[in-house]
Amino acid sequence: MRPIPSQKISKNALNVWRMTGLVETLLYLIFPVGYLFFARFFQGPMWITWLLFVAVILIGLIKIIIIPTLRWRKWRYEVYEKEIDLQFGIIIVRRVLIPMLRVQHVDTRQGPLLRSYGLATVTITTAATVHQIPALTEERAARLRDQISKLATEADEDV
Numbered sequence: 324m325r326p327i328p329s330q331k332i333s334k335n336a337l338n339v340w341r342m343t344g345l346v347e348t349l350l351y352l353i354f355p356v357g358y359l360f361f362a363r364f365f366q367g368p369m370w371i372t373w374l375l376f377v378a379v380i381l382i383g384l385i386k387i388i389i390i391p392t393l394r395w396r397k398w399r400y401e402v403y404e405k406e407i408d409l410q411f412g413i414i415i416v417r418r419v420l421i422p423m424l425r426v427q428h429v430d431t432r433q434g435p436l437l438r439s440y441g442l443a444t445v446t447i448t449t450a451a452t453v454h455q456i457p458a459l460t461e462e463r464a465a466r467l468r469d470q471i472s473k474l475a476t477e478a479d480e481d482v
Contacts (some may be wrong), residue, residue: 325408327399328399328410331399332456332457333440333458334395335460336395339437340390340391348379348382348387351382355379397411397412405423405424406422407420407421407423407454409456421447421454424478424479426448426475427449428448428472429448431443431444431461431464433461442464443460443465444456444458
């Protein structure tokens, strides 16, 4: 059996994913606040409001603390001469092998949140799919992009 890929993504990915989870949780507050106005206007039961607030808090704890930690622990990658090996997932852990022959282009992406932490995502495009290696340092992402591009070009020339 193939060994688990050894390369990890940046630990700053935790901060990015936690900030994303916080924003999503704040959006979920629309439901209890909306119901609160509904209950006040139509004399609805207030216990539903409190139940919704507790649900949002629990979802927030899961999205802000638990999921980013589990996600970071499982994310691994390795770049070989003939393929790229990715491992990711929380409950269902996926292993993806991308043959260098199939790589059409490689680029880096960086939104405002990733930029604020000095991170970038490497995007690997094949004819059928797009794969990403998230939250690498900008320098590491640039080196990896160049390395994969060079290996893909060499693999294409060997055919």
